[in-house]
Structure formats: structure tokens, C-alpha cells
Amino acid sequence: MSRHANTVAVVTGAGHGIGRAIAQRLASEGAAIAVAEINEHWGGETVERLRSAGATAHFVRTDITEFGSIQDGFAEAAAALGPITLLVNNAAFTDAGNLAGISLEAWHKEIDVNLNGTYHCIRAILPGMRERGGGAIVNISSVNALRYFGNPSYSAAKAGIINLTQSVASEFGRDGIRCNAICPGSVRTDNITWTIRQQKDPRVFQKLARWYPLGRVGEPEDIAKAVAFLGSDEAAYITGAVLPVDGGLTAGMNVMIDEFILESRND
Ligand SMILES: NC(=O)c1ccc[n+]([C@@H]2O[C@H](COP(=O)([O-])OP(=O)(O)OC[C@H]3O[C@@H](n4cnc5c(N)ncnc54)[C@H](O)[C@@H]3O)[C@@H](O)[C@H]2O)c1
Incomplete structure (x- = not known):
């Protein structure tokens, strides 16, 4: 598949989980990948995997909370791989929690990494994309942006990403820049939150599956496929x-219907 043969993509947080799967998917479709990651070990591992699969990849250590780090990292990526045509804002952090218990510091940190970090990357990429007449941006938000599923600081940041997506799309469409957001549901990764939940209940993903009309939680590749589409000319x-x-x-409430309204299918 060569849908991304001319793509130079920066994927933030590509050292782990969904970000790594996005990098691998884009690379499998021909893209050159800049792995923009705060964790050097994880980032290096992704680059090794991409290269051993025959892809072109380059690691840039970046902390998305630091605008200067993003500017330097993106400039290094462009020097190594060529002008960046696709930005995937995937890096994120959450410590979970609720409004009653969250500290002021934790609230600020989650807004800073998840919303401000995404804004920093967009701010850094826009001038070059505008100069070259276009590009694509895909922001990884969450179902938490659409409904309350706990974790309010993370959710507020992810909701902010949706409005930011619409702002970029509206203001820079005439520059040939497209910007879209993806809202994943529960995805089977070993990020900190899921690791803690799995330690409490090893069957957490099986139990969650009943809430999903399609009968399962997501896999990182489910998200990667959507990114590859939205980042391509097909979109x-x-x-x-x-x-x-x-x-x-987010389409409906199967469990509520099954258990309380009793009007669903009888099988
Ligand atoms: N896993 C899920 O169930 C789920 C559900 C909905 C949305 N998402 C979203 O999908 C994306 C990926 O989630 P995941 O589960 O793979 O997470 P993860 O924690 O496994 O990976 C996040 C990556 O981002 C990197 N990162 C964190 N802070 C950074 C910073 N300041 N600068 C640069 N890199 C940084 C981490 O080192 C890590 O490699 C996130 O945006 C997350 O909010 C995940």
C-alpha cells in the first residue's frame, strides 16, 4: 500500500501504545516518520521497529509542554526527512481522578500536556504548512470529550482539542490545511491508567466490552487506521x-436498555 508514499509525518507520543501503532500504520503505507517522544528509550524502540520493517524513521526528543522543544524537534525532523506534511497530535498524559479529589497542580498538568501541548505542536507546524500550500493535522481527542466518563481534567482538555480542531480547520482551510479529530473509546494499551485498572481487575477489558455495541474494546490499530485515512488524500x-x-x-446506552428498559433484542 502506498497511500502515504509522499507523506512526511510527525507522530507525537509515538514511543508507546496508540502512537506507536499510528507510526507503524503510516510507515506501512509508505510514510517517513518522525517519532516525537519525551521518552528516549521508547522513542528509540519505535524507530528501530520502523527501520527494521524497511521504513524511514527519525527520533526527535520532544516535550510537548515546551514550545521551544517542539520548534527545535520539528526543525530537526524536517531537516532529516523533508518538509512535514502530516502532524498527528497523539501524546497525552492522565492520572485519572475526579473533581472532588483533584489537586490544583494535577488539574493544571493535565490541561498543560493535553491541551496546551497539542496547541504548541499546531502552532509550530502551521507556518511551514501555510508556506508550502497545505498539510494535514489529526488530533487524538477522546470519547471523554463528548460525555462524562470520569477523569474531568483530561476530559476538559480533550474537549478543548475539539474546538481547537474546528478553529484550525476554519481559519486555515484556504491555506490547504485540513485538521480533524478522532475520539477513541477504551483502547487496549498498557498506559498508566489501564495498567492500574488491570492490576485491580485483570478482566477489565472483557467487562468493558458489554458497554460497546460492537462487543469489544478498541485495539491501537483501530485508531491507526482512522488516522491513516484522515491524514490521506482520500479525506x-x-x-x-x-x-x-x-x-x-457514544451512539447509545445498550447496557441501560438491556437492564432497565428491557426493550432490546431478546437474544
Ligand atoms: N488508551 C485509551 O483507552 C485511550 C482512549 C481514548 C483516547 N486515548 C488517547 O490516545 C492517545 C494515546 O494514548 P495511549 O493509551 O497510547 O497513551 P500512552 O500513555 O501509552 O502513550 C502516550 C505517549 O505520549 C508520550 N508523552 C507523554 N507526555 C509527553 C510530552 N510531554 N511530550 C512528548 N510525549 C509525551 C508518552 O511518553 C507515551 O509514549 C492519547 O492522546 C490518549 O489520550 C487513549
């Missing part, structure tokens, strides 16, 4: 879109 007329990739979670 040339799509911008400002907010795409849930959530197995139907």
Missing part, C-alpha cells in the same frame, strides 16, 4: 470533523 474534502472511533459507545 481531501474532510476538515473540522470529529470522528468517534469507539465501537458505538
Whole structure:
């Protein structure tokens, strides 16, 4: 597959989980990948995997909370791989929690990494994309942006990403820049939150599956496939879109219907 043969992509947080799967998917479709990651070990591992699969990849150590680090990292990536045509804002952090218990510091940190970090990357990429007449940006938001599923600081940041997506799409469409957001549901990764939840209950993903109309939680590749589409020319007329990739979670409330309203299928 060579849908991304002319793509130079920066994927933030590509050292782990969904970001690594996005990098691998884009690379498998021909893209050159800049792995923009705060964790050097994880980032280096992704680069090794991409290269051993025959792809072109370059690691840039970046902390998305530091605008200068992003500017330097993106400049290094462009020098190594060529002008960046696709930015995937995937890096994120959450410590979970609720409004009653969250500290002021924790609230600020989650807004800073998840919302301000995404803004920093967009701010750094826009001038070059505008100069060259276009590019694509895919922001990884969450179903938490659309409904309350706990974790309010992370959710507020992810909701902010949706409005930011629409702002970029509206202001820079005439520059040939498309910007879309993806809202994943629960995705089977070993990030900190899921690791803690799995330690408490090793069957957490099986139990969650009943909430999903498609009967399972997501896999990182489910998100990667949607990114590869939105980042490609096949999505040339799509911008400002907010795409849930959530197995139907936000479409309805199957469990409530099954247990309380009793009007669902009887099988
Ligand atoms: N896993 C899920 O169930 C799920 C659900 C909805 C949305 N998402 C979103 O998908 C994306 C990936 O999630 P994941 O589960 O793979 O997470 P993860 O924690 O496994 O990976 C996040 C990556 O971002 C990197 N990172 C963190 N802070 C950074 C910083 N300041 N600068 C640069 N890199 C940084 C981490 O080192 C890590 O490699 C995130 O945006 C997350 O919010 C995940």
C-alpha cells in the first residue's frame, strides 16, 4: 500500500501504545516518520521497529509542554526527512481522578500536556504548512470529550482539542490545511491508567466490552487506521470533523436498555 508514499509525518507520543501503532500504520503505507517522544528509550524502540520493517524513521526528543522543544524537534525532523506534511497530535498524559479529589497542580498538568501541548505542536507546524500550500493535522481527542466518563481534567482538555480542531480547520482551510479529530473509546494499551485498572481487575477489558455495541474494546490499530485515512488524500474534502472511533459507545446506552428498559433484542 502506498497511500502515504509522499507523506512526511510527525507522530507525537509515538514511543508507546496508540502512537506507536499510528507510526507503524503510516510507515506501512509508505510514510517517513518522525517519532516525537519525551521518552528516549521508547522513542528509540519505535524507530528501530520502523527501520527494521524497511521504513524511514527519525527520533526527535520532544516535550510537548515546551514550545521551544517542539520548534527545535520539528526543525530537526524536517531537516532529516523533508518538509512535514502530516502532524498527528497523539501524546497525552492522565492520572485519572475526579473533581472532588483533584489537586490544583494535577488539574493544571493535565490541561498543560493535553491541551496546551497539542496547541504548541499546531502552532509550530502551521507556518511551514501555510508556506508550502497545505498539510494535514489529526488530533487524538477522546470519547471523554463528548460525555462524562470520569477523569474531568483530561476530559476538559480533550474537549478543548475539539474546538481547537474546528478553529484550525476554519481559519486555515484556504491555506490547504485540513485538521480533524478522532475520539477513541477504551483502547487496549498498557498506559498508566489501564495498567492500574488491570492490576485491580485483570478482566477489565472483557467487562468493558458489554458497554460497546460492537462487543469489544478498541485495539491501537483501530485508531491507526482512522488516522491513516484522515491524514490521506482520500479525506481531501474532510476538515473540522470529529470522528468517534469507539465501537458505538457514544451512539447509545445498550447496557441501560438491556437492564432497565428491557426493550432490546431478546437474544
Ligand atoms: N488508551 C485509551 O483507552 C485511550 C482512549 C481514548 C483516547 N486515548 C488517547 O490516545 C492517545 C494515546 O494514548 P495511549 O493509551 O497510547 O497513551 P500512552 O500513555 O501509552 O502513550 C502516550 C505517549 O505520549 C508520550 N508523552 C507523554 N507526555 C509527553 C510530552 N510531554 N511530550 C512528548 N510525549 C509525551 C508518552 O511518553 C507515551 O509514549 C492519547 O492522546 C490518549 O489520550 C487513549
